[in-house]
Amino acid sequence: MVEQGGPRIEEVLAEFLEEQRRRLRPSTFRRYEEVVELFEHCLDNYGYQFLEEDESALYEKLSREKGVEFCAVFGPEKIPDCVNEFLSYFMVRKVLCGKDLLRTSGTVMKRLAAWLAEKGYISQEDAALMAETAREAVRELPRGRDVQELLAEYVEAHPAPAGEDFIEDLFKVEKVEPGKLYLSGGGVSGREETFVVPVPPEVSARCRAGWQVTLGLVKTRRGWRISWVGTVYPL
Structure with a gap:
């Protein structure tokens, strides 16, 4: 005061x-x-x-x-x-x-x-x-907006197929490899495990470990895929 x-x-x-x-x-x-x-x-x-x-x-x-x-x-x-x-x-x-x-x-x-x-x-x-x-x-912040837009474009162009499991959460990016993101959940869903999802090279080149992103993931026969994209939080 x-x-x-x-x-x-x-x-x-x-x-x-x-x-x-x-x-x-x-x-x-x-x-x-x-x-x-x-x-x-x-x-x-x-x-x-x-x-x-x-x-x-x-x-x-x-x-x-x-x-x-x-x-x-x-x-x-x-x-x-x-x-x-x-x-x-x-x-x-x-x-x-x-x-x-x-x-x-x-x-x-x-x-x-x-x-x-x-x-x-x-x-x-x-x-x-x-x-x-x-x-x-x-x-x-501009880099995070790039990732959000690129992920949204990717999901629109490559819709995830139907799967046997679905999860929505605020995920933390634990590790980034070319064409892959390693995500940890648990904030909303309670699913404390690691989810590996494929992403375009442009996304993995810009994304950083420690960021958070709101996503929907679906588990298919080929593994986890992104089904929808929310907000990317780079700070």
């Missing part, structure tokens, strides 16, 4: 945008503005997850009685906790956008991290962690 008289997140983000407006070309600034608006929306809807118990209780009371949003209550020290949620989940799952905006979201968060530290709103340590997540997002 902000100290009495301290700036709220919404005020700090407005200050950040105003400074960017003065230094950026109008076309670039519009992209920054779009990302910051999405980030604020993410904070208002998901920021409560990162509150301490006493903060959460107070926020629920204020939200219920006064209808205030997260960004109108808390200060900028809460921003670093929410950046990974924004880049790894919100931008990937909740925002329908192309690879350029995914890449830009990481760029803007990296710049915001440096700016917050320069202004003394967050520590250098928090800024460094925030910037590292942002740098990874710039590199990996």
